[in-house]
Each structure stands twice: as C-alpha cells, then as structure tokens.
Amino acid sequence: MPVPVLYPKVSLEMQAGRIARWLVGNGETVTAGQVIFEIDNDKAAVEVEAPAAGILRHLASEGAEIEVGSEVARIFATEESVVEASAAVLPVAPAAAPSSPVAQPPAAHRPAGARLPNPTPLARRIAREKGVDLAGLAGTGPGGRVQKSDVMSRLAALAAAPSSAIPPSPRVVSTLNAVWLRKGEGMPVVLLHGYSADLNNWRGLFAGARVDFPVLALDLPAHGASPRAVPADADALCTLVETALAGQISGPVVLAGHSFGAAVAVRLAMRGNIDLRGLCLFAPAGLGPEIDEAFVRGILRARSAASLRPWLERLVHDPAIISEAFVRIVAGQRQDESLTSAMTAFADRFFPDGTQALSVRADLARLRIPARVVFGRQDSILPFRTTRDLPATVGLHAVDACGHMPHLEHPGLSLRILSEVWRSAG
Numbered sequence: 001m002p003v004p005v006l007y008p009k010v011s012l013e014m015q016a017g018r019i020a021r022w023l024v025g026n027g028e029t030v031t032a033g034q035v036i037f038e039i040d041n042d043k044a045a046v047e048v049e050a051p052a053a054g055i056l057r058h059l060a061s062e063g064a065e066i067e068v069g070s071e072v073a074r075i076f077a078t079e080e081s082v083v084e085a086s087a088a089v090l091p092v093a094p095a096a097a098p099s100s101p102v103a104q105p106p107a108a109h110r111p112a113g114a115r116l117p118n119p120t121p122l123a124r125r126i127a128r129e130k131g132v133d134l135a136g137l138a139g140t141g142p143g144g145r146v147q148k149s150d151v152m153s154r155l156a157a158l159a160a161a162p163s164s165a166i167p168p169s170p171r172v173v174s175t176l177n178a179v180w181l182r183k184g185e186g187m188p189v190v191l192l193h194g195y196s197a198d199l200n201n202w203r204g205l206f207a208g209a210r211v212d213f214p215v216l217a218l219d220l221p222a223h224g225a226s227p228r229a230v231p232a233d234a235d236a237l238c239t240l241v242e243t244a245l246a247g248q249i250s251g252p253v254v255l256a257g258h259s260f261g262a263a264v265a266v267r268l269a270m271r272g273n274i275d276l277r278g279l280c281l282f283a284p285a286g287l288g289p290e291i292d293e294a295f296v297r298g299i300l301r302a303r304s305a306a307s308l309r310p311w312l313e314r315l316v317h318d319p320a321i322i323s324e325a326f327v328r329i330v331a332g333q334r335q336d337e338s339l340t341s342a343m344t345a346f347a348d349r350f351f352p353d354g355t356q357a358l359s360v361r362a363d364l365a366r367l368r369i370p371a372r373v374v375f376g377r378q379d380s381i382l383p384f385r386t387t388r389d390l391p392a393t394v395g396l397h398a399v400d401a402c403g404h405m406p407h408l409e410h411p412g413l414s415l416r417i418l419s420e421v422w423r424s425a426g
Contacts, residue, residue, distance in 0.1 A: 003052040005073035007066045010039060010046045016067045019060060024050075026058040030075065034145070035120070037072070047124065050075060119146035126151050132227075152338045176244040177225035181206060182215040187252050187277065189422060190245065191217040194259030194285070195350070196299050196343055198224030200329075201258065205407045209415055213254075213422050218244055220261065221346075228342035230349050234267055234358050242273045254422050256280040258407060259382070260350065266360040269367060278425030279371040280418045282407045283379055286360035287386035293354030295381055296347050300340055305331045317378045317403040365391045370424045372417055376402030376409065 007017065020038040024030050030050040039046040050056070052075050060072040119127065119134055123146050127134050132154055139146035179199055181191075193201045199217035206215065219226040221240055231237040241264065245253070252275040257265035263286030269276050285291070295314055302308040305327045312327060313319040334340055350357050364371070372395045375387050381404040390396055397417060399406050407414040 002057075002074035002076045003054070004071045005036070005048075005051060005056075005075060007060075007068055007070050007072050008039070008046075008048060009068045014068060016065055018065055019062050019072065021062050022058065024056050026056065028056055030054065030056045035124075119151070120148065123148050123151045152336070175227070175247070176221065176240055177219040178244055178248055179217050180214065181217050182211060182213070184212075184214045186213050187254060187422065187426060188214040188216050188249055189254045189256055189418065190249070191215065192241070192255065192257040192261030192264055193217070193220065193223070194257075194261050194283075195296070195347065196223070197258075200224075202407070205411050205415055205418075207411075209411070211415070211419065213419075216245075216248060220264070222342035223339075223346070228338060230342065230345045232349075234264065234350075235271070237264060238268050238271055238273075241268060242271075245274060251275060252277045252425075254278040254280065254418075254425050256282070256418055256421075257284065258282040259404065260285045260358075262286075263356075263358050263360045266363045266367075267358070269369065270363045276369060278369055278421040279367070280421045281371065281373045282414065283375055283382060283404050284360070284373060285356055285382060286358050287364075287390075288361075288383065289355045289359075290383055290386070291351055291354060291356050292381045293351070296351050296354065300334075300344055300347070303331070303334045308334070314380050315404045316409055317376065317401050318409065321405075321409055364394055367391070367393060370421055371395065372397060372421055374399060374406045374414055374417055376404060376406050378402060379404045 007019075010017070017039055022037045024034065024036045030036055030053060032050055032053045034050045035047045036050045036056060037048050039048065054075040054077050057074050057076060058072075059074065060066055060070075066072060119139070120141065124134075126132075126148060132151055134146060134151075137146055137150060137154060138144065139150050141147040141150075177199070181199075181202065191199065191202045193199055199219050202215075202217050218241065221237060222228050222230050231240060254277055255265040255268060255274075256279075257263070259282070262281035262284035265279055265281065266284070266286065268274055269279060292314070295311060299308070299311045302311055305324075308330055309322065309327050312322045312330065316322060371393065373387060373390060374397045375384055376399050377384050378401065384398070387396055387398070397413075399410055399413065402409050
C-alpha cells in the first residue's frame with residue numbers, strides 16, 4: 001500500500017495553503033525524513049519531510065490551493081507499484097479542486113533525473129541567513145544531500161577569495177542580521193559592534209536596565225550571523241547597513257557604535273542616506289592610523305579558552321570583567337572556521353599592515369548633529385591620545401580605569417550618556 005503525504009497544518013488559524021515548490025521530482029526516489037516540498041506561510045518557509053522511503057508520486061502541483069489534511073502525494077515501495085498505480089494516481093486532483101486534473105510539472109521545467117540540492121533543514125536555514133545560493137552546490141550527505149558542512153565550506157571559500165574573484169550573482173542576498181534587543185515606542189537606537197565581535201556584545205549594556213527607547217542591534221558583514229563576504233570598502237559596508245535599516249526602520253534614528261562600528265556610524269552620518277539625529281561613539285576607531293596589530297591577529301589565531309583569555313583581557317582595564325562564560329562563548333565561535341576566515345579577510349581589508357585604513361576625523365568635523373565620544377584612558381587597542389583636538393561640536397567623555405570597552409566596563413555611565421544623546425536628538 002502506498003504511504004500518503006498529507007498537507008500539514010502549520011498555524012492554528014490555517015485552513016488551506018499552497019505548495020511553494022516541490023524539492024523532489026515526480027517519480028523520484030526519496031528517503032524517510034527527506035525534505036520533499038516547501039510551504040510559504042506569512043513568516044517563513046516551512047519544510048515538509050517524507051514519512052517513508054520509496055518512489056514519490058505528486059498529486060498536487062505547485063501553487064494549487066490545498067485544504068489542510070488533504071493528500072498531496074503518495075510514496076510507493078517500488079517502481080513497479082508506481083507503474084501499476086499510475087493510471088489511478090494521475091487523475092487525482094488536489095483536494096481543494098476535485099473537478100480539475102492534476103497539473104504535472106512540464107518536462108522542460110524539471111528534466112528527467114534532474115535533482116535540486118535538497119538541503120537539510122539546518123543547511124537551508126544557514127544558507128538563508130548567510131545569503132548563500134545553493135544552486136549547483138554539491139552535497140556530501142547521503143544521496144548528495146547538502147549538509148551544514150557543505151554550506152560552511154562554501155562560506156569559507158567566499159570569505160577567503162578576493163572580491164574580484166567572486167562573480168556577481170543576483171541570487172546572493174546580502175542582508176545583515178538584525179535583532180531588536182528592546183522593543184517599544186519612540187525613536188530607535190541602532191547599535192553597531194566592533195571588529196571580531198557581534199551584536200551580543202551590547203547585551204551587557206542593557207542587562208537589568210530600563211530604557212526609554214527601542215534598541216536594534218546589527219551584525220556587521222563577516223561577523224556574527226551576517227553574510228560572510230567582505231565588502232570592498234567602507235562605503236560598500238555602509239550600503240549594507242543602510243539596506244538593513246531600510247527593512248527595519250522608516251523614521252529617524254540614533255546610532256551608537258563601538259570601535260570599528262563607531263567609525264562606520266560616523267561615515268553613515270556623512271553619507272546622509274539615513275535620517276540620523278545623534279551619534280554615541282564608544283572607543284571609536286578612525287581617529288588615527290594606529291591600532292594594536294598583535295591583538296588584531298592574536299584574537300583570531302587563538303582557539304582555546306586558555307589562549308583566548310590573555311587577548312580578551314587586553315580589551316579591558318580590569319581583567320576580572322572577562323568572565324569564564326564569555327571566554328567559552330568566544331572559544332566556541334573560533335571553532336567556526338568559516339567565520340574566523342571571514343574576520344581574517346575583514347582585518348586584511350580594513351586594517352592592512354596593522355594600520356586603520358578607515359579615517360573619520362574629517363567626517364567628525366563636518367557633523368551637524370549631537371555627538372558624544374566615550375573613550376577609556378587605559379585603552380590598549382586604540383590609543384587615547386587620538387582623542388586630542390576633536391572638533392568643538394563633539395563631546396568627549398574621558399573615562400578613567402577603563403580600557404577599550406567602556407560600554408561594558410562602565411555600563412551605567414555609558415547608558416546615561418547614550419540616553420542623553422537620544423533625548424537631545426528627539
């Protein structure tokens with residue numbers, strides 16, 4: 001007896017839906033648990049797996065409206081069973097339209113023997129988040145199925161290759177990862193982290209605190225959960241940020257950035273493509289050419305908790321701030337070779353030969369919005385002396401007993417300054 005494949009209920013209110021696309025062709029062999037088709041609901045693509053192994057026979061076409069619980073396919077044990085049952089199976093229509101014959105996919109649309117990448121659910125999610133096109137990607141899983149390791153290898157290759165060696169493709173979507181740390185009414189504050197970090201770097205600033213504004217944090221390209229291809233230059237990077245914000249926010253914003261993210265915030269202000277009302281810059285890069293080159297390379301070479309701790313402690317004035325949990329998290333990230341490769345390529349582009357290639361000092365002098373700089377006097381990564389001769393329109397908060405992470409070393413002070421910028425920008 002054939003095993004029926006039923007159209008699932010993917011939300012409480014759902015009564016009917018459509019198949020977005022078949023991932024396994026009509027008459028092809030499937031294994032139990034293999035993803036065979038996708039449903040597009042209001043929020044995401046839902047993947048439906050085969051309930052058994054055998055030969056798949058479609059009963060519903062892509063785009064046809066189908067009632068929940070209706071039979072959309074059957075899985076036969078052998079090819080002979082399919083042949084014997086084909087006369088009975090082919091006329092079956094989708095349950096939502098019993099009077100119409102089934103529309104089979106045209107041969108030109110899916111040639112005989114052609115097989116889509118059919119990634120695992122995890123591989124598909126990672127590819128979607130990182131903006132990787134799976135077309136043509138050879139899988140190493142059973143039956144050539146694309147697995148997580150295949151996607152990660154592709155990401156590593158993209159990160160390692162020079163930008164000129166990567167042909168442009170309309171299929172690659174560069175959407176930066178964005179997370180609302182706080183939701184609410186009013187003008188939002190957008191957070192940009194520094195080199196080798198991710199948006200989670202900001203969570204400590206808001207832990208246990210009450211703020212009057214919504215907060216959106218982004219992962220910069222080649223960091224966190226954002227695509228790992230490295231932008232060609234600072235303006236290309238800014239374009240990615242502007243595009244990400246356009247999909248999240250329609251009105252004015254305040255930008256807060258740390259280190260390299262702060263330099264990006266200044267450049268964004270000068271480009272004028274965002275309705276920017278204020279800047280709060282924590283240990284901003286771009287004020288001079290100097291940077292601790294040993295840290296830039298060492299923080300990526302280190303893989304274990306023991307080798308990472310000395311580099312992480314260099315970020316702060318008081319080593320006790322670097323918790324064991326924080327060290328373990330960073331050590332876990334270093335096991336992601338494609339992420340580490342991407343950040344290495346990022347450092348090569350923006351800190352060549354141990355030099356800050358991005359300068360924003362002239363940009364700061366042209367600002368016409370409220371701006372504050374918060375800089376630790378004991379910063380070991382970027383020299384405090386670069387804050388000399390800041391424009392008179394930029395306020396400087398020189399913090400004692402503070403290294404390169406003022407927003408984590410002195411969260412109360414940092415949050416108060418950020419709130420003041422937000423209020424002055426309203």
